[in-house]
Amino acid sequence: MNAQTLSVMALWAATTLYSIAMLAYAVRFSRMAEVQGATKRQSLVTAGAPTSPESGTVASQPQPPAPDRALGIARATMLVGALFHMLGVGARAVEAGHVPWSTMYEYTITGSLVTVLVFLGVQARRDIAYLGAGVSGLAAVSLGLALSVLYAASTGLPPALQSFWLIIHVSIAIIATGVFAVAFIATIAQLIRDRYESVSPRPEGRLARGAHSLPPAAALEALAFRLNAVGFVLWTFTVMAGAVWAEHVWGRYWGWDPKEVWSFVIWVIFAAYLHARTTQGWGGRRSAYLALVGFVALIMNFTVVNYVFQGLHTYAGP
Amino acid sequence: MAREKRISVDNYAVAAVPRLGWSGWARWFWRQVTSMRVALILLLMLALAAIPGSVLPQWPQDAAATRAFIEGNEFWGPVLDVSGFLDVFGSPWFTAIYLLLFASLIGCIIPRTGAHYRALRAPVSPAPRSLARYAERRTLSVPDAQAAMDAAAAMLRPEPRWWGAVTGYRVRVDHRQGGDGPELALTADKGHVREIGNLLFHVSLVGILMAVAMGSVLMHRGQAIIVEGRSFTNAVVAYDSFEAGALFDPASLSPFTLTFDSLDSRFDTDGRPRSFQANVTLTEPGLAPWSTDIQVNRPLQVDGGKIYLQGNGYAPDFTVRDSDGNIAFAGPVPFLPQDSFYTSDGVVKIPDVTSGPQLGIKATLLPTAIMDIDGPRSVHPDPANPVIFFSVYTGDLGLDRGIPQNVYILDESEMNPVHDAAGDVAIVAIALGDTVDLPDGLGTVTWETLPRFVALDLRADPSLPWLLVFSILSLLGLGLSLFGSRRRLWLVAPAASGTTVVTGAAYAPLYDETLGTRLHQVLDAVATKEQA
Numbered sequence: 001m002n003a004q005t006l007s008v009m010a011l012w013a014a015t016t017l018y019s020i021a022m023l024a025y026a027v028r029f030s031r032m033a034e035v036q037g038a039t040k041r042q043s044l045v046t047a048g049a050p051t052s053p054e055s056g057t058v059a060s061q062p063q064p065p066a067p068d069r070a071l072g073i074a075r076a077t078m079l080v081g082a083l084f085h086m087l088g089v090g091a092r093a094v095e096a097g098h099v100p101w102s103t104m105y106e107y108t109i110t111g112s113l114v115t116v117l118v119f120l121g122v123q124a125r126r127d128i129a130y131l132g133a134g135v136s137g138l139a140a141v142s143l144g145l146a147l148s149v150l151y152a153a154s155t156g157l158p159p160a161l162q163s164f165w166l167i168i169h170v171s172i173a174i175i176a177t178g179v180f181a182v183a184f185i186a187t188i189a190q191l192i193r194d195r196y197e198s199v200s201p202r203p204e205g206r207l208a209r210g211a212h213s214l215p216p217a218a219a220l221e222a223l224a225f226r227l228n229a230v231g232f233v234l235w236t237f238t239v240m241a242g243a244v245w246a247e248h249v250w251g252r253y254w255g256w257d258p259k260e261v262w263s264f265v266i267w268v269i270f271a272a273y274l275h276a277r278t279t280q281g282w283g284g285r286r287s288a289y290l291a292l293v294g295f296v297a298l299i300m301n302f303t304v305v306n307y308v309f310q311g312l313h314t315y316a317g318p
Numbered sequence: 319m320a321r322e323k324r325i326s327v328d329n330y331a332v333a334a335v336p337r338l339g340w341s342g343w344a345r346w347f348w349r350q351v352t353s354m355r356v357a358l359i360l361l362l363m364l365a366l367a368a369i370p371g372s373v374l375p376q377w378p379q380d381a382a383a384t385r386a387f388i389e390g391n392e393f394w395g396p397v398l399d400v401s402g403f404l405d406v407f408g409s410p411w412f413t414a415i416y417l418l419l420f421a422s423l424i425g426c427i428i429p430r431t432g433a434h435y436r437a438l439r440a441p442v443s444p445a446p447r448s449l450a451r452y453a454e455r456r457t458l459s460v461p462d463a464q465a466a467m468d469a470a471a472a473m474l475r476p477e478p479r480w481w482g483a484v485t486g487y488r489v490r491v492d493h494r495q496g497g498d499g500p501e502l503a504l505t506a507d508k509g510h511v512r513e514i515g516n517l518l519f520h521v522s523l524v525g526i527l528m529a530v531a532m533g534s535v536l537m538h539r540g541q542a543i544i545v546e547g548r549s550f551t552n553a554v555v556a557y558d559s560f561e562a563g564a565l566f567d568p569a570s571l572s573p574f575t576l577t578f579d580s581l582d583s584r585f586d587t588d589g590r591p592r593s594f595q596a597n598v599t600l601t602e603p604g605l606a607p608w609s610t611d612i613q614v615n616r617p618l619q620v621d622g623g624k625i626y627l628q629g630n631g632y633a634p635d636f637t638v639r640d641s642d643g644n645i646a647f648a649g650p651v652p653f654l655p656q657d658s659f660y661t662s663d664g665v666v667k668i669p670d671v672t673s674g675p676q677l678g679i680k681a682t683l684l685p686t687a688i689m690d691i692d693g694p695r696s697v698h699p700d701p702a703n704p705v706i707f708f709s710v711y712t713g714d715l716g717l718d719r720g721i722p723q724n725v726y727i728l729d730e731s732e733m734n735p736v737h738d739a740a741g742d743v744a745i746v747a748i749a750l751g752d753t754v755d756l757p758d759g760l761g762t763v764t765w766e767t768l769p770r771f772v773a774l775d776l777r778a779d780p781s782l783p784w785l786l787v788f789s790i791l792s793l794l795g796l797g798l799s800l801f802g803s804r805r806r807l808w809l810v811a812p813a814a815s816g817t818t819v820v821t822g823a824a825y826a827p828l829y830d831e832t833l834g835t836r837l838h839q840v841l842d843a844v845a846t847k848e849q850a
């Protein structure tokens with residue numbers, strides 16, 4: 001079996017495993033919702049009194065998640081999926097003979113890998129299993145699309161890409177994208193939870209119980225912000241490194257090429273998001289919408305912009 | 319007093335405002351411009367305003383496409399052109415948005431810097447009278463209040479002090495009269511690094527803008543096409559095109575000479591480019607000539623700028639004899655590549671014929687020519703089987719009209735193609751090294767050699783180092799500002815001897831999930847110390 005076949009097979013395996021992980025996370029999530037729904041109804045009957053502010057520490061100890069087969073399956077499939085994913089990306093690098101991020105196909109397989117790794121990294125430090133369905137779903141969809149639509153056999157690098165800056169600039173761009181992607185899922189969770197919290201009395205029903213089992217909107221906001229902040233710093237670096245590279249290869253650091261326009265637009269949207277968080281009346285939901293818009297622009301930047309607009313970055317195209 | 323009146327943008331309480339007078343309005347306007355909300359709106363406008371620049375063709379990026387767009391859209395073309403949508407980043411409205419944004423930024427930085435400087439010098443404010451309103455709270459019973467405070471202060475106070483005052487907690491301990499008698503109160507305050515980073519970031523943005531502005535008035539760039547074996551001397555007139563900022567001094571160009579010796583190019587079998595390397599000899603004034611090369615990703619650093627390899631192609635070398643047998647033209651002519659197989663078009667203008675009308679030749683070079691059902695075409699950029707097809711024009715080239723002409727285009731207004739016996743435009747094929755007769759006995763053409771040409775770009779922008787410095791500073795400031803935390807921590811205990819209860823509380827203006835952990839750590843440290 002050559003590297004090309006190995007890469008494609010490993011990536012299909014990862015896609016399948018991520019799909020299973022997504023289902024398992026979803027099952028676990030709805031179970032959690034049921035369990036919590038039950039305990040909530042129970043606690044309403046028995047005690048009903050919220051913890052009083054006088055009771056000292058409010059440090060909310062996360063309740064240890066109930067032992068759950070679905071969660072075990074989800075975690076295991078996601079982890080094994082990530083291993084296959086790494087194998088697939090690695091084999092592609094061997095096959096191509098250069099870093100695996102010079103075409104849209106390569107960018108997508110590597111970017112989705114980073115998304116999964118960011119999720120696993122954060123997961124190692126705190127329980128964010130509630131984002132698992134979103135992240136594994138996103139990874140499965142983007143990998144599947146990459147394999148079925150974007151696939152292109154590897155070719156050598158054109159002269160303009162034969163640069164150390166390809167490694168720096170594009171790898172940081174991909175990592176930023178992965179971080180923003182997890183932040184995107186967290187923001188969606190935040191908006192769901194926020195809607196739930198803003199309705200009183202608290203709605204009942206399956207979906208509402210799902211929202212109930214999410215952490216408070218403020219905590220989700222904090223998580224999304226942390227990730228978006230990391231993503232923003234990385235993106236700032238990406239844009240700057242891109243300018244240095246452009247100066248190197250084209251002789252100008254900034255030329256308002258469509259790709260550059262969109263990188264700038266993304267940067268400004270996330271800067272606006274950071275300002276909105278601290279502007280009266282814009283915190284919470286409104287700034288969350290801005291973060292979503294920023295992520296959509298990020299995806300546009302390497303889909304629509306590659307396909308539709310002509311520019312110097314055309315080799316990034318299909 | 320108008321000055322005292324607070325205007326809220328939220329509820330538009332404008333009606334309640336007394337008459338302001340123009341200075342009042344100016345102040346009101348300034349306060350609006352420097353408000354966070356307006357900064358936010360301006361940022362959003364900036365993002366929105368940039369988008370048309372990627373959707374519509376733009377003059378500075380692609381003049382030909384823009385012209386075609388205007389001609390192709392009778393109504394919208396001119397309308398969009400006049401309103402700046404075809405040069406978004408030079409348009410008055412885009413400029414207005416970013417200048418307002420930077421005005422807002424500066425108006426924001428100056429007072430914040432002052433306020434922060436004062437805050438850094440001011441002592442830490444004492445602990446609040448009551449800690450009851452803080453959610454993050456914990457109590458601990460200790461045998462000795464003073465020892466507990468000392469232990470906490472020792473743990474929180476950073477080393478060395480001067481640095482810690484910026485990055486860590488600033489601590490104060492008071493003996494004071496509390497509600498229930500004398501008490502000890504400790505305050506620990508941290509968060510300056512965040513504000514300093516934030517200011518550094520925003521100041522660096524202003525720096526970046528100023529560096530860009532400086533670059534645009536001091537820069538210069540020029541393009542030159544050099545044929546293999548020929549030289550180029552750096553002077554404004556030697557460039558095919560040249561542009562410079564308003565403050566550029568043409569006399570500052572260093573008169574170096576660059577000779578283009580040869581081009582190494584590699585292509586895949588399917589014609590995809592692998593590498594280009596222009597081998598050149600550089601002679602700088604007062605220095606011995608030295609051989610070096612320019613590659614796509616490796617510009618050549620010369621005195622006063624960098625030289626980039628922007629393009630390359632073939633420049634077939636012809637000798638043209640007129641009908642009297644005299645040499646009417648000799649030399650290489652750059653042909654512009656039209657596709658990835660270097661199918662290249664060129665024009666030879668021959669004004670100096672001994673008798674009869676002037677001659678013009680429109681030619682197409684196929685580096686690796688093959689014949690198939692679609693006719694001749696090139697299948698590889700390398701010159702494996704170079705063939706040129708050309709047609710001949712006679713008439714007036716229009717070179718004497720004093721209007722600068724494009725060397726790649728034949729002005730056909732006063733010229734007519736030569737036809738063959740069947741009445742079609744006569745097309746002649748020629749292979750490298752051959753001599754062929756021009757139709758109608760107009761003379762002969764000899765294709766002598768097939769040298770390469772390179773398109774070089776010299777650019778100099780003295781603002782680049784500044785740009786780099788401010789970019790790095792802004793990145794640093796951003797990191798400090800986004801990852802620095804802002805917290806306050808208090809411990810209060812009755813100043814009685816013997817066992818007392820210490821109450822600890824912590825507060826962060828932004829959501830901070832490890833805040834509680836930190837409070838626990840401090841109290842744990844106190845407890846451990848007590849036991850030891």
Ligand code: HEM
Pocket residue numbers: 270271274275278352353354355357419420422423424426427515516519520523795796799800
């Ligand atoms: C050129 C336009 C601007 C850009 C690109 C920009 C960018 C940013 C970014 C990325 C942040 C978040 C990182 C940080 O906390 O340092 C930020 C924060 C901040 N900006 Fe700006 N800014 C701009 C203009 C302004 C203006 C005009 C103001 C004043 C009205 C302002 C006030 C602030 C403040 C107060 C923060 C701190 C928010 C916090 O504490 O999290 N900025 N800015």
